[in-house]
Amino acid sequence: MREIARLLKRSTSTVSREVTRHGGIPAYRAHDADQQAWNAALRPKKCLLAENRKLRNIVASKLVLDWSPEQISGWLKNRYSNNESMRVSHETIYRSLFIQARGVLKKELMDHLRSKRRMRRSRHASEHGHSRGQIVDAISIRERPAEAEDRAIPGHWEGDLLSGAKNSYIATLVERHSRFVMLVKVPSKETEAVVAALSEHVRKLPATLRRSLPGIAGWRWPSTRSSR
16 A cells, blocks of 8 residues: 555555545456546536435425424434434535426425525525625625536536736636536736637537527626636
């Protein structure tokens, strides 16, 4: 293990966990481990409640009784303290309700939630996080719909502006479901220049991809912010 870790320039514990995760020394096969790693990286991931019918039925029955996802998660942790397969976080329950593309919990169960809103914010969002921004009338990325955050539905694009040396800039567009990436060199970080460059680039895309893009001409690019 130490020799392998030295050759790969990794810690011994990292190599040990990798081998243990895939059957131990006698059963480890590099091809199988590699395939499992690729499968684990696929998005969207299959929901825990979709794979465990018993757990899904228990969660649904508690929601009908107007239990909150937090209460359900806590009750499961106490009730099945020795069975990790029968536990689920409250965030997973919320996401299974708000992302209907998963087809796990019926949409009608949302009516039993104490909050009647139809959009789920990230657990990292806060009510006071909207006054820090430098962009006037900006909409926080934390308020994007749950299906966009989960990458469950095609057609949601994410843009950013990369700033390099000597006033060089690259605009990026990423389709969150397929992870298709567009990189466009732009002459400056000004909104008009970025929008014009992206509009010209989008015209070269296949019609199926163009239809999934928002109206670029209506974008307001944040010229006061860039990423490195």
